[in-house]
Amino acid sequence: MFSLIRYAKKYKKQIILGPFFKFLEAVFELFLPLLMAVMVDEGILKNDWSKVLQMTFWMIILSIAGLVAAIVCQYYASIASQGFGTEIRNELMKKINKLSYKEINEFGTDTLITRMTNDINQLQLAMAMFIRLVIRAPFLSIGSVVMAFYIDFQIGLIFLALLPIFCVLLYFIIKKSIPLYAKVQAKLDRLNELVNQNLSGVRVIRAFARRDTEKKNFNEATDDLSKEYLRVTNISALLSPATTLIMNIGVVAVFYIGGYKVNIGNLQQGQVLALVNYMNQMLLALIVVSELVVIFTRAYASNNRIEEVLATDISVKEASNAKDASGEGDIEFDHVNFRFSDDYGLALEDISFKLPAGQTLGIIGPTASGKTTLTQLISRFYDVSDGSVKVNGLDVRDWKLHDLRKETSIAPQKAVLFSGTVRENLQWGKANASDQECIEALEIAQALDFVEALPDKLDTEIFEGGKNFSGGQKQRLAIARAVIAKSNILILDDSLSALDYQTDLQLRTALKRIDSTLIIISQRLKSIEDADQILVLDNGRMAGLGTHEELIRTCKLYQEIAKSQEEEEDEE
Ligand SMILES: Nc1ncnc2c1ncn2[C@@H]1O[C@H](COP(=O)(O)OP(=O)(O)OP(=O)(O)O)[C@@H](O)[C@H]1O
Structure with missing residues (x-):
C-alpha cells in the first residue's frame, strides 16, 4: 500500500524494536488497574498497609519501566521517521533535478515544493505514529477487553457489546471526514501557490496596484481552507463527546452490574474500579486507532503524489552509448x-x-x-x-x-x-x-x-x-x-x-x-x-x-x- 516504505529499509531495526518497546509499555499499563484492584481490595479495605506499600512499590516500578520503554520507542520513532523522510527527500530532489523542462512545466513548481515539504511531512508523521501507536492502540483496546473478561465474564460482555457501537460510529466519522481531508489538502495547495506567487511577485503586485485584489484572493483562499477545515474538524470533534457518551453508558453499566455483584459478594470494590479503568483505556485506545486511520489515509495520498513524481518518465534521457564530442563548438x-x-x-x-x-x-x-x-x-x-x-x-x-x-x-x-x-x-x-x-x-x-x-x-x-x-x-x-x-x-x-x-x-x-x-x-x-x-x-x-x-x-x-x-x- 505504501510503496515508499522501500526508503525505510535502513531503519528496519527501529521499525521493529520501536513498536516492541511501545508494546512493553502497554503491557505495563495494562497491569496497573489490576495492581490497583489488589491495593484497594486487599490493602485499603482490609487495613493491610504493608499490602498497600507493596502494591504502590510495584505500581511505581511498572510506571518507571513504562516510561523507559516509551522513551526508547520515541527515540527509535524519531530516528526512523526523520531518516525515512530524509531518504525520500533526497530521492525526490535527485529526481526533480533530472526532470526535463517538459516535466517540470507539466507539474508546476508550486506543487513540486508542496510535495517536497508537506507531503513528506505527512509520511514522516505516519511513520512516527506507526512505530508509536500501531501496536499499542489495538493491543490496549483488545487487552482491556481480555482483562475485563479475566476479572468478570458478564462485565466482559458489556465491553464486547460497546466495541461494535464504537466501531460503527468510527466508521461513519472516518467515511465522512476522509474525502474532506483530501479537499483540505487541495485547498492547502492552492494557498501555498498564492503565498508563493505573492511573495515572489511582490514588486509587480505593488506596481500594478493589485494589492487589494491579491489580498481579496488570499482572504478567499484562507476562508475556503478554514471553512473546509471547520467542516472536517466539526465531524472529527463529534468523536470525542460521542466516545464519552458511550464510555459513560459503559461506566454506568459496569457500576450497576458491578455494584450488584459486590452486594452479593461475587466481586470486590477494587475490581469494579479496575473495570472502569479498563473501560476508559479501551475507548481512548479506540480513539487513537481512529486518528491513525486518518493519518494513514492522508499519508497514502501523499505517498501517491510523491510516487507520481518519482515514476515520471524523463523525456530527455542520455543514450546508453552516449559520447563526448569534443570540438570547438560548431x-x-x-x-x-x-x-x-x-x-x-x-x-x-x-x-x-x-x-x-x-x-x-x-x-x-x-x-x-x-x-x-x-x-x-x-x-x-x-x-x-x-x-x-x-x-x-x-x-x-x-x-x-x-x-x-x-x-x-x-x-x-x-x-x-x-x-x-x-x-x-x-x-x-x-x-x-x-x-x-x-x-x-x-x-x-x-x-x-x-x-x-x-x-x-x-x-x-x-x-x-x-x-x-x-x-x-x-x-x-x-x-x-x-x-x-x-x-x-x-x-x-x-x-x-x-x-x-x-x-x-x-x-x-x-x-x-x-x-x-x-x-x-x-x-x-x-x-x-x-x-x-x-x-x-x-x-x-x-x-x-x-x-x-x-x-x-x-x-x-x-x-x-x-x-x-x-x-x-x-x-x-
Ligand atoms: N513551456 C512551454 N509550453 C508550451 N508553450 C511554450 C512553452 N514555452 C514557450 N512556449 C510557446 O512557444 C512559443 C515561442 O516561445 P519563445 O519563448 O521561444 O519565444 P521568444 O521568441 O523567445 O519570445 P520573447 O521574445 O518574448 O522572449 C510561444 O508561443 C510560447 O507561448
Whole structure:
C-alpha cells in the first residue's frame, strides 16, 4: 500500500524494536488497574498497609519501566521517521533535478515544493505514529477487553457489546471526514501557490496596484481552507463527546452490574474500579486507532503524489552509448521541427542553419517567435520533434548530457541570481574560479565597475533572487557567470535588453576577445547587425538567414524591423 516504505529499509531495526518497546509499555499499563484492584481490595479495605506499600512499590516500578520503554520507542520513532523522510527527500530532489523542462512545466513548481515539504511531512508523521501507536492502540483496546473478561465474564460482555457501537460510529466519522481531508489538502495547495506567487511577485503586485485584489484572493483562499477545515474538524470533534457518551453508558453499566455483584459478594470494590479503568483505556485506545486511520489515509495520498513524481518518465534521457564530442563548438540545425507537447502546434518549423565554431549568430524576431525555444534545443533542454541538432558534428541526443551542458553556457532572458556572494554566483559557472578569473569575466560583462564599487566587492552578499541589484546589473552578472565557464558555445538570450546602447556596444566588443561560438538573441537590431549570420524568426519559421547586408536587401520582416527601429531612434 505504501510503496515508499522501500526508503525505510535502513531503519528496519527501529521499525521493529520501536513498536516492541511501545508494546512493553502497554503491557505495563495494562497491569496497573489490576495492581490497583489488589491495593484497594486487599490493602485499603482490609487495613493491610504493608499490602498497600507493596502494591504502590510495584505500581511505581511498572510506571518507571513504562516510561523507559516509551522513551526508547520515541527515540527509535524519531530516528526512523526523520531518516525515512530524509531518504525520500533526497530521492525526490535527485529526481526533480533530472526532470526535463517538459516535466517540470507539466507539474508546476508550486506543487513540486508542496510535495517536497508537506507531503513528506505527512509520511514522516505516519511513520512516527506507526512505530508509536500501531501496536499499542489495538493491543490496549483488545487487552482491556481480555482483562475485563479475566476479572468478570458478564462485565466482559458489556465491553464486547460497546466495541461494535464504537466501531460503527468510527466508521461513519472516518467515511465522512476522509474525502474532506483530501479537499483540505487541495485547498492547502492552492494557498501555498498564492503565498508563493505573492511573495515572489511582490514588486509587480505593488506596481500594478493589485494589492487589494491579491489580498481579496488570499482572504478567499484562507476562508475556503478554514471553512473546509471547520467542516472536517466539526465531524472529527463529534468523536470525542460521542466516545464519552458511550464510555459513560459503559461506566454506568459496569457500576450497576458491578455494584450488584459486590452486594452479593461475587466481586470486590477494587475490581469494579479496575473495570472502569479498563473501560476508559479501551475507548481512548479506540480513539487513537481512529486518528491513525486518518493519518494513514492522508499519508497514502501523499505517498501517491510523491510516487507520481518519482515514476515520471524523463523525456530527455542520455543514450546508453552516449559520447563526448569534443570540438570547438560548431552547431548545425537540420530541418528541425519542435512542439512542446502533442496538444500544441509547432513552436519551431523546418529550421536549418550551420554555425561554424567561433562565429556569431544573431537571432531576431517578434515576441513569441521561438527564439528562446531554438536555443534550448542546443543544450537539449527539450528534444526536437523532427530533424536534428548537431554540436561538433554529433547529434545532441548522442551526447553525454553533462558534457553537452558543459559545452554550452547560457545567460538567460530572466537573469536568475542565487543567494550567496557575487563570487559564489560566478563560481556556478566555474567551480573554484580564482579572483583573477572572476575579474576577467566581470570585465567582459561590463560588470567590473559596479562590483568594485560594492562595499565588499566580490564578497558582497546577493539577496534572494538578486533583489539588491538593478535589472541591468543582474543581467551583467548573469553574463559574467556564463562567460567565466569558458564554454565553446555562449548563448545570450536577450541578455542585453536592460543595457544602454553604449554598454551594449562595449560588451559586444569585449566578447570578441573570447573565441566561443556566440549566439545573441536580441530585439534590438543594433545588437546583432555585425554578427556573421542573422536568423530572422517569425512565428516559429525562418523568415531569413544571412548577414545584415543580405537581409536588409532580401528579408521583408528584417526590413520592417530595421525601419521601425530607425524611426524610434529618430523620434528619440
Ligand atoms: N513551456 C512551454 N509550453 C508550451 N508553450 C511554450 C512553452 N514555452 C514557450 N512556449 C510557446 O512557444 C512559443 C515561442 O516561445 P519563445 O519563448 O521561444 O519565444 P521568444 O521568441 O523567445 O519570445 P520573447 O521574445 O518574448 O522572449 C510561444 O508561443 C510560447 O507561448
